[in-house]
Amino acid sequence: MNHLEFAFxxxxxxxxxxxxxxxxxxxxxxxxxxxxxxxxSVHENVERSFDEHGTDLTVKRRGIAEPFGGTIPETLIxxxxxxxxxxxxxxxxxxxxxxxxxxxxxxxxxxxxxxxWANVPLKDGRVPNRDERxxxxxxxxxxxGLGKKLGDEITLLGEKFRIVGLTDYHSIINRNQVIxxxxxxxxxxxxxxxxxxxxxxxDNPADQAAADRVAQTIESMGKLSVARSExxxxxxxxxxxxTAVSTSMAWVALFMGVLMVLNTLLMAVLERTREIGILSxxxxxxxxxxxxxxxxxxxxxxxxxxxxxVLGVTGSKFLSAIPAIGRYVAVEPTLPLIAATALAAIALGxxxxxxxxxxxxxxxxxxxxxxx
Amino acid sequence: MNASPMASQTLIALEHVGHEFDGGRIVALRxxxxxxxxxxxxxxxxxxxxxxxxxxxxxxxxxxxxxGILRWKGEPVTxxxxxxxxxxxxxxxxxxxxxxxxxxxxxxxVEVAMFGFGASSGGRRRQVEEALETVGLTDRATxxxxxxxxxxxxxxxxxxxxxNNPQLILADEPTGNLDSVNAxxxxxxxxxxxRARGATLVMVSHAPDQAxxxxxxxxxxxxxxxxxxxxxxxxxxxx
Numbered sequence: 001m002n003h004l005e006f007a008f009x010x011x012x013x014x015x016x017x018x019x020x021x022x023x024x025x026x027x028x029x030x031x032x033x034x035x036x037x038x039x040x041s042v043h044e045n046v047e048r049s050f051d052e053h054g055t056d057l058t059v060k061r062r063g064i065a066e067p068f069g070g071t072i073p074e075t076l077i078x079x080x081x082x083x084x085x086x087x088x089x090x091x092x093x094x095x096x097x098x099x100x101x102x103x104x105x106x107x108x109x110x111x112x113x114x115x116x117w118a119n120v121p122l123k124d125g126r127v128p129n130r131d132e133r134x135x136x137x138x139x140x141x142x143x144x145g146l147g148k149k150l151g152d153e154i155t156l157l158g159e160k161f162r163i164v165g166l167t168d169y170h171s172i173i174n175r176n177q178v179i180x181x182x183x184x185x186x187x188x189x190x191x192x193x194x195x196x197x198x199x200x201x202x203d204n205p206a207d208q209a210a211a212d213r214v215a216q217t218i219e220s221m222g223k224l225s226v227a228r229s230e231x232x233x234x235x236x237x238x239x240x241x242x243t244a245v246s247t248s249m250a251w252v253a254l255f256m257g258v259l260m261v262l263n264t265l266l267m268a269v270l271e272r273t274r275e276i277g278i279l280s281x282x283x284x285x286x287x288x289x290x291x292x293x294x295x296x297x298x299x300x301x302x303x304x305x306x307x308x309x310v311l312g313v314t315g316s317k318f319l320s321a322i323p324a325i326g327r328y329v330a331v332e333p334t335l336p337l338i339a340a341t342a343l344a345a346i347a348l349g350x351x352x353x354x355x356x357x358x359x360x361x362x363x364x365x366x367x368x369x370x371x372x
Numbered sequence: 373m374n375a376s377p378m379a380s381q382t383l384i385a386l387e388h389v390g391h392e393f394d395g396g397r398i399v400a401l402r403x404x405x406x407x408x409x410x411x412x413x414x415x416x417x418x419x420x421x422x423x424x425x426x427x428x429x430x431x432x433x434x435x436x437x438x439x440g441i442l443r444w445k446g447e448p449v450t451x452x453x454x455x456x457x458x459x460x461x462x463x464x465x466x467x468x469x470x471x472x473x474x475x476x477x478x479x480x481x482v483e484v485a486m487f488g489f490g491a492s493s494g495g496r497r498r499q500v501e502e503a504l505e506t507v508g509l510t511d512r513a514t515x516x517x518x519x520x521x522x523x524x525x526x527x528x529x530x531x532x533x534x535x536n537n538p539q540l541i542l543a544d545e546p547t548g549n550l551d552s553v554n555a556x557x558x559x560x561x562x563x564x565x566x567r568a569r570g571a572t573l574v575m576v577s578h579a580p581d582q583a584x585x586x587x588x589x590x591x592x593x594x595x596x597x598x599x600x601x602x603x604x605x606x607x608x609x610x611x
Contacts (some may be wrong), residue, residue: 003482003487015474278471280433283460284484285453305430366435369471 007295010272018300019190021264025304026311028257029345034072034314035253036247036341037333038319042242045329048171055336056205057298059218071194072224074111080198083217085210087203090114091195093185097156097178107156107178109185115201120179125150125165133181137165141175142327154178157188167288176327184236200226257345261300262352269293269356276360277368286361293357294350301349305342312338383445383540383572384431390439391426391595400426401437402595410539413566413573415583415603418592425427427592428544431574432463460485460536464533464541464571466562468548470525472517478528479504479513484531503531507561523554527561534565541566543575547582559585 011018050058059080061070076093081089093109114128120127120137128135136154143149143166150153153160161180169175200218204210215226269276279289295345315332324329385408400423408414408431416424417594429435431442433455442449444462449455459465472481474525482500502581504510507527517525533541543562545557559582566573577583584603591599 001476001483002493006480006484006487009475009480065567274471275473278458278473279484281432281459281465281467281471283456283458283536284487285456285460288487364435366429369434369467 026307029308030311123168297353
């Protein structure tokens with residue numbers, strides 16, 4: 001027998017309580033990984049979505065906090081295209097649109113002369129012809145989800161579109177997007193001549209100074225803000241709300257888990273006053289007794305964290321499987337997030353067990369031995 | 373100061389030791405002056421509340437005296453750290469109610485007293501097997517305390533108390549919870565070990581026949597030593 005086995009036996013003896021505590025820590029860690037991973041994933045998925053289209057800079061209406069709430073007049077496109085360092089400008093209108101079976105999809109309207117079309121990965125079919133109307137390219141995942149195939153019709157805002165292509169993007173957002181002619185979507189949303197974003201392709205995307213110059217020039221035109229794809233959601237209130245809620249819940253869950261470990265160890269110490277007295281009587285030093293109790297805290301939080309990782313990864317897959325979430329976000333907790341959460345839980349578990357251990361060793365061995 | 377004529381070398385000495393509880397309202401020990409020599413067997417007798425158990429607990433540092441001083445081989449023992457070290461390496465304690473860990477087997481209950489000695493796992497195991505063999509519990513090594521009889525539990529406690537080869541064994545009514553047959557066997561074991569290892573045995577007992585097995589008997593009343601004498605057993609040992 002060694003110290004580890006000794007601690008393990010003590011936890012094993014109070015099996016129900018130990019299991020409940022481990023589950024408490026596991027749910028805390030799992031919730032943190034899932035919820036924090038969700039907010040991170042929204043950010044990453046939006047970033048990936050823009051990157052896949054070949055966008056270097058994105059222009060949107062300054063001051064509008066909703067993701068698709070602001071509009072920009074198409075007339076700005078030729079002006080921006082003249083700015084030195086800009087290789088190409090495309091406008092796109094984006095909206096959530098009602099589709100078949102009372103479902104809704106993310107619909108994008110692309111201008112026929114936009115640079116996006118050159119980067120479309122096709123699974124099947126073709127891209128629409130330049131002036132072809134009422135046709136759609138549908139992301140492979142949403143096509144499968146809606147049971148649509150090439151040649152079928154898909155309804156957007158009450159209007160029928162014929163599916164001419166199935167796209168095969170990597171990002172979840174793009175795999176669930178329906179792309180139509182910009183003019184069609186403008187008509188359907190009563191936004192003629194307007195787009196939601198302008199996407200800019202730079203001559204030299206690696207030249208940060210040039211990118212900054214382009215951004216400054218565009219912003220000096222007034223009422224516009226420019227961001228690289230990773231900064232797209234910086235001022236988005238919905239994303240901010242999602243991040244705030246999920247992060248708060250994640251921290252509350254983790255805090256509750258740590259309190260559970262603390263409570264369990266404190267109860268265990270109070271119940272085992274006599275045993276701690278025996279340890280002292282047979283010559284265990286204060287440090288050794290504290291070490292044994294802290295080791296129990298470590299075991300509880302370590303096992304809880306491992307189970308929590310499994311729960312977190314499973315929870316993330318579960319969230320991704322919910323259509324309302326999974327169509328736009330692949331909740332994928334990263335390895336650094338998993339490792340940091342588990343290590344934080346273990347560290348907090350160890351720190352949390354110091355107090356009960358301290359309480360235990362403050363007792364006089366004689367008083368402890370007199371306890372029944 | 374009372375001293376045993378057999379105590380050629382003093383192991384532990386109490387000088388003017390007193391112990392009070394509850395801010396002095398209860399006085400458990402009053403001006404105790406005793407020497408315990410190496411290899412002695414000493415019985416502490418007296419009525420309930422006379423201070424016997426407090427004396428034992430003071431002698432191993434589980435209770436720290438409020439007055440006076442204790443010396444171990446002539447050196448004063450004043451800190452908790454010193455007492456912890458002594459309990460780990462030189463003092464074995466046997467309690468009336470065994471004080472075993474319910475989650476650990478007999479073998480593990482003995483082994484747990486060896487933690488911190490730096491012995492290898494294999495070395496510890498060998499020593500534990502030897503101790504269990506000494507107390508006749510080899511075949512019960514893997515049993516939990518609740519699977520053992522009272523006598524067997526006390527033998528596990530005795531094995532634990534001797535595992536680190538203590539020079540002083542303190543036994544607080546070691547047979548108090550045992551029937552007469554087990555009580556007699558437990559005492560036989562304690563005295564055999566004390567003699568074989570040359571340890572000092574200080575035992576609290578209510579029973580005159582048990583106390584009579586010790587070479588020296590100290591009688592206590594109201595926290596004071598009333599009598600400290602050699603028994604007939606001491607004369608037998610001298611002869």
